[in-house]
Amino acid sequence: MVRRLQIGVLGVLLLAGWGFEALHAEVGENAWLHYAPLDSAGRARYESLPATLVVLGDSAVLRAAQGEVIRGVNGMTGKALRSGKRVQEKSIVLGTLAAIRAVAPGLTPPNPLGADGFWLVTAQIRGFDCLLVASPTDRGVLYGVFALLSKMARGEDIATLNDMQQPHGTIRWVDQWDNLNGTIERGYAGPSIFFEKGRVRADLTRADEYARLLASIGINGCTINNVNADPRIIDDSFLPQLARIADVFRPWGVQLAVSVDLGSPKVLGKLDSFDPLAPRVIEWWRTRVDKIYRQIPDFGGFVVKADSEGRSGPSSYGRTPADAANTIARALKPHGGVLFYRAFVYDHHLDWRNLKNDRARAAYDIFHPLDGKFDDNVIIQVKYGPIDFQAREPVSPLFGGLARTNQGIELQITQEYTGQQRHLCFLPVMWKEILDFDLRVNGDGTPVKDLVAGKVFHRPAGAFVGVANVGMNPNWLTHPLAMANLYGFGRLAWDPNLTAKTIAEEWTRLTFGSDPVVVKTVTNMLLASWHTYENYTGPLGAQTLTDILGSHYGPGIESSERNGWGQWHRADHEGIGMDRTVATGTGFAGQYPPAIRDMYESLQATPDELLLFFHHVPYTYRLHSGKTVIQHIYDSHYDGAEQAADFMREWKSLETRVPDGLYKDVLARLEYQAGHAIVWRDAICDWFLQTSGIPDAQRRVGNHPDRFEAEAMQLKGYTVMDLAPWENASGGKGIECANASGCTASFRFDHAAGTYEMDVQYFDQNNGESKFRILVNGRQVDEWNANEHLPATKPGGDSSTRRRIPTLALQPGDEIRIEGSPDGEEHAPLDYVELHASTK
Ligand code: GCV
Numbered sequence: 001m002v003r004r005l006q007i008g009v010l011g012v013l014l015l016a017g018w019g020f021e022a023l024h025a026e027v028g029e030n031a032w033l034h035y036a037p038l039d040s041a042g043r044a045r046y047e048s049l050p051a052t053l054v055v056l057g058d059s060a061v062l063r064a065a066q067g068e069v070i071r072g073v074n075g076m077t078g079k080a081l082r083s084g085k086r087v088q089e090k091s092i093v094l095g096t097l098a099a100i101r102a103v104a105p106g107l108t109p110p111n112p113l114g115a116d117g118f119w120l121v122t123a124q125i126r127g128f129d130c131l132l133v134a135s136p137t138d139r140g141v142l143y144g145v146f147a148l149l150s151k152m153a154r155g156e157d158i159a160t161l162n163d164m165q166q167p168h169g170t171i172r173w174v175d176q177w178d179n180l181n182g183t184i185e186r187g188y189a190g191p192s193i194f195f196e197k198g199r200v201r202a203d204l205t206r207a208d209e210y211a212r213l214l215a216s217i218g219i220n221g222c223t224i225n226n227v228n229a230d231p232r233i234i235d236d237s238f239l240p241q242l243a244r245i246a247d248v249f250r251p252w253g254v255q256l257a258v259s260v261d262l263g264s265p266k267v268l269g270k271l272d273s274f275d276p277l278a279p280r281v282i283e284w285w286r287t288r289v290d291k292i293y294r295q296i297p298d299f300g301g302f303v304v305k306a307d308s309e310g311r312s313g314p315s316s317y318g319r320t321p322a323d324a325a326n327t328i329a330r331a332l333k334p335h336g337g338v339l340f341y342r343a344f345v346y347d348h349h350l351d352w353r354n355l356k357n358d359r360a361r362a363a364y365d366i367f368h369p370l371d372g373k374f375d376d377n378v379i380i381q382v383k384y385g386p387i388d389f390q391a392r393e394p395v396s397p398l399f400g401g402l403a404r405t406n407q408g409i410e411l412q413i414t415q416e417y418t419g420q421q422r423h424l425c426f427l428p429v430m431w432k433e434i435l436d437f438d439l440r441v442n443g444d445g446t447p448v449k450d451l452v453a454g455k456v457f458h459r460p461a462g463a464f465v466g467v468a469n470v471g472m473n474p475n476w477l478t479h480p481l482a483m484a485n486l487y488g489f490g491r492l493a494w495d496p497n498l499t500a501k502t503i504a505e506e507w508t509r510l511t512f513g514s515d516p517v518v519v520k521t522v523t524n525m526l527l528a529s530w531h532t533y534e535n536y537t538g539p540l541g542a543q544t545l546t547d548i549l550g551s552h553y554g555p556g557i558e559s560s561e562r563n564g565w566g567q568w569h570r571a572d573h574e575g576i577g578m579d580r581t582v583a584t585g586t587g588f589a590g591q592y593p594p595a596i597r598d599m600y601e602s603l604q605a606t607p608d609e610l611l612l613f614f615h616h617v618p619y620t621y622r623l624h625s626g627k628t629v630i631q632h633i634y635d636s637h638y639d640g641a642e643q644a645a646d647f648m649r650e651w652k653s654l655e656t657r658v659p660d661g662l663y664k665d666v667l668a669r670l671e672y673q674a675g676h677a678i679v680w681r682d683a684i685c686d687w688f689l690q691t692s693g694i695p696d697a698q699r700r701v702g703n704h705p706d707r708f709e710a711e712a713m714q715l716k717g718y719t720v721m722d723l724a725p726w727e728n729a730s731g732g733k734g735i736e737c738a739n740a741s742g743c744t745a746s747f748r749f750d751h752a753a754g755t756y757e758m759d760v761q762y763f764d765q766n767n768g769e770s771k772f773r774i775l776v777n778g779r780q781v782d783e784w785n786a787n788e789h790l791p792a793t794k795p796g797g798d799s800s801t802r803r804r805i806p807t808l809a810l811q812p813g814d815e816i817r818i819e820g821s822p823d824g825e826e827h828a829p830l831d832y833v834e835l836h837a838s839t840k
Pocket of ligand 1: 177185186226227228305309344388
């Protein structure tokens with residue numbers, strides 16, 4: 001049945017010029033769906049593609065699929081496809097299996113296909129060579145279309161096709177943490193694409209484009225509002241507004257869902273209770289859900305965050321999460337809706353003095369005893385690790401503790417703890433480790449990817465959920481390279497057996513075209529970036545040592561200690577790490593199935609990268625690598641900062657190979673990251689040097705011969721300030737200018753004559769736009785405004801920023817002067833200047 005399509009080759013000369021066009025692709029709204037003109041070889045490859053497109057059937061989804069084929073083929077090859085309803089010549093044919101069977105009775109896929117699965121096949125219909133995109137459902141046809149266009153955009157041969165794909169899990173959703181006022185919790189890409197000033201936006205163009213992007217990677221649902229839910233989201237007045245969003249999602253096969261507050265019956269319904277077992281509350285949910293489905297018949301369901309971080313929950317009435325989940329799930333059930341109940345339930349008022357207390361235990365302690373008590377349309381949504389989206393955590397033991405309950409994994413695409421889209425951090429590398437991790441629930445062979453897809457315990461449902469938090473920024477996530485995370489989430493939700501390398505290459509080709517140098521360079525940068533980020537922000541599973549009480553961005557090593565939030569690393573003069581063993585610690589290790597428990601219980605068997613998550617050890621403890629813990633902390637942070645600087649060098653090699661605007665945009669971000677990696681490196685190394693008292697064997701830590709501290713310069717108007725925490729400024733001090741007319745800080749250069757690279761480390765707050773000028777012997781060599789929007793209103797680890805002057809000829813005795821002009825609450829604050837022999 002499978003036939004080879006006659007795809008001929010056009011002369012290369014005829015097509016010269018297409019390669020140049022491809023170079024001008026940009027990221028922007030179309031993300032990985034540019035359909036940029038193919039180069040000459042690419043065009044030639046698809047020269048004999050049928051000129052007619054036949055769609056068997058009619059629905060909003062099939063029309064979207066049809067439009068996409070026309071747009072894609074036209075964009076890539078320049079061909080305008082003819083549309084037809086019957087196969088009367090060589091054609092591209094889209095249709096459900098049933099529709100295709102009606103025109104070609106013998107044509108059936110080699111294996112049975114489930115909903116959302118598709119079959120791309122070259123075959124004859126009525127004697128004509130055709131390229132078929134077939135599926136049991138219209139949505140599957142749409143997915144098949146995107147897969148076909150992706151193959152073309154990546155230059156794959158489609159002359160002979162017999163490709164069947166079936167998604168690994170049935171529910172593949174993204175969550176948005178958008179607030180009704182248009183802000184986004186942990187969103188780093190501008191305001192909400194859905195809400196504005198308490199209402200759904202009048203213009204939903206971006207929501208439509210987003211749904212198209214989601215469909216292209218197989219995402220079939222989107223929860224549009226913050227899990228810290230505003231009850232008004234399901235108010236009568238809101239339902240028609242939600243229906244408008246559902247309308248723009250529908251053609252792309254994306255189901256609308258919302259997060260709801262468990263207190264809604266009281267707040268919204270004006271009942272005297274929200275006790276999930278009270279008959280009037282049960283009835284309230286039933287009526288509310290019926291109303292929603294009257295307006296949105298294909299509504300997906302709800303997400304619930306309860307008894308967590310101050311949210312109301314069933315514990316107020318002595319009820320369990322199962323009581324609460326089932327009440328709402330039963331209201332959804334007749335309509336086919338699902339209820340996601342988040343396992344992110346913990347007490348944030350834990351007593352840190354009690355060494356047995358452990359936030360990591362909470363999800364398993366609460367949900368495992370309830371296994372089997374949840375209705376079949378409830379899914380327990382479990383964050384990948386037991387804490388909270390850290391750059392390194394073990395997988396949550398709860399994945400192995402729910403045998404009779406549906407479960408789903410929650411991954412975080414928005415980079416809350418991984419650089420907030422200011423740092424490059426390609427997360428599929430980490431997600432792969434999590435998804436492939438074998439929890440050995442019944443002996444070997446129970447990787448997380450199979451548990452959460454419901455395959456191990458034969459559950460009716462399973463789910464992959466990614467917290468995306470895209471915003472109005474044209475690049476959706478702001479950093480152009482961060483889009484690889486959204487793409488990668490969808491690809492892994494569809495097929496978790498893909499490698500991170502395959503995903504990185506696919507995304508790079510789709511986004512930047514197929515120049516092998518670009519593909520190789522960007523892929524390598526992506527693949528290295530998570531380890532790099534982990535290296536400079538937190539060691540050996542001790543979690544990201546960030547400002548946990550505030551921005552979750554810059555370093556804040558002690559902020560996690562001595563408070564009830566429970567993200568302790570327990571570092572003191574002697575050692576570091578949380579003892580989570582059963583034998584002597586919190587007992588968390590005992591929540592894993594026996595083989596995994598035994599591994600983590602043993603100091604020797606625990607892998608280095610998670611050592612400090614499970615054990616408290618002295619700084620002199622030797623790792624499997626042979627290094628002591630303290631030397632590893634120093635080395636990994638220096639390596640990480642060096643690797644971040646390498647990204648800049650690698651990207652620079654692409655200057656003539658990627659569009660100019662995009663090149664400069666990414667370069668500026670990588671430059672910033674390289675500077676901020678040094679802020680991280682120094683904060684962590686200095687803090688551990690002071691705390692442990694053990695010097696760096698390589699004598700780098702606390703030793704900066706090329707550095708000129710601002711507080712040691714000659715100051716006019718500037719005054720010295722102490723920073724808190726001290727480690728977030730070099731030497732613990734900086735300078736600030738309270739004179740509205742400006743201040744100066746100067747010093748005499750006393751190193752050898754030569755050409756230098758000069759780094760000025762200053763603090764860029766978001767409550768002012770100070771100006772800086774640099775003068776050498778009275779001649780201006782640089783000036784800039786401190787106008788970044790970093791999450792900081794004061795000098796510190798979040799605001800510390802580097803300005804680099806790449807080449808500066810200097811003689812001993814030269815006067816280097818910095819003039820700072822304050823603005824608003826930002827007092828032109830400075831930390832230091834560093835001068836290195838220029839590498840240019
Ligand atoms: C939406 C972390 C984040 C919160 C988030 C919470 C959650 O604590 O910092 O912003 O709240 O996780 O996942 O519910």
